[in-house]
Amino acid sequence: MRKALPVFLIALVAVVVGALTFNLWRDRSKGDDAPFGEPFQLVATNGQPITEAAFRSHPSAVFFGFTHCPDVCPTTLFELDGWLKQLGPEGEAVRAYFVTVDPQRDDVETMKSYVGNVSDRIIGITGEPDKVAAMLKSYHVYARKVPTKEGNENGDYTMDHTASIFLLDAKGRFRGTIAYGEKPDTAIAKLKKLAEG
Template sequence: MLKNIRIALWVAVAVSLVGVSVLLWRADRQERAAAFKPEFSLPDEAGTLHTAEDFRGKHVLVFFGFTNCPDICPTTMAEVAQVMDDLGPEAAEVQPVFISVDPARDRESGLGKYLSAFHPSILGLAGDEAATQAAVGSFKVFSERHEDASAPGGYTMSHSSSLYLLGPRGDWLRQFEYGTPADDITADLKERL
């Protein structure tokens, strides 16, 4: 009888150790996944340099686009504007950032004016080619120029179409695929705020 109790206790200890090991392993994986912190150092329209560190304490919605974009960019900016309006007072805890993948042309055409037509809180950043490519690489997104005689300036840009969410410590939280409804983005943010 005593032998059966000892065996049962050792089995319980072994099962407990396996359970704790699995929990620690999962927590370590989640911590490593959350450690991805995209970086950027880009100026706004006034020339003020902004980095991810500037937004510490806020959730940051980041989008890569360009002002001559015919569809994805304006649609996404309209969704971001709706999110900011729907958040109400909690919008103060969120900073939307638009990083131009066509910085020279966007600076000339007035990136700030373009974005303020959607929502005054959207911050437009447009650096030089090297800084832009560094940001694109850090976020692991895609951006490429294509010659197109029918497009303004004779070219257009292809780019990743998702909206990216960074946490208050600058860590990558998730991405929202193009076409994610504003209500879904708002609900996700409200759970985090």
């Protein structure tokens, strides 16, 4: 029970920080017509370069996490894959992405294997640490390295991070989030609305 509590607290902090970040972004946004985030140059799990253009040619569901995540990330990816499958043809326009917040450990092969074990609909994204950090900043994603108890001896760590799925329309504009722990019916309705434009 003691081990479960810190994980719950980490997830709770990530959700709260994510919500506060989005409220701050909305308050400072120049307008609803501006694409979300700044240009980036990273690498997809197929080994090919990927840029912000990937988020601007169709509706996108973008989740930020890391492959060493004990529960929030695998749960979110599994649920996202399931929701998209439930939408069937209605959800075919939506592309899903998993962007690492831990590029030091999450290289292309690691991301490819991790995401491939969960879904064939989700594309993993990684890259050089400084480029990933710049993208996270421009997308207002909270991410922080936290040493584990064992890490004091061997350098191991986990990551605190925003735990919401970002929803972007076909022009790359921010259209909301799906929170960690969102009710499935609500999440599916949000994805359906996103797909409809």
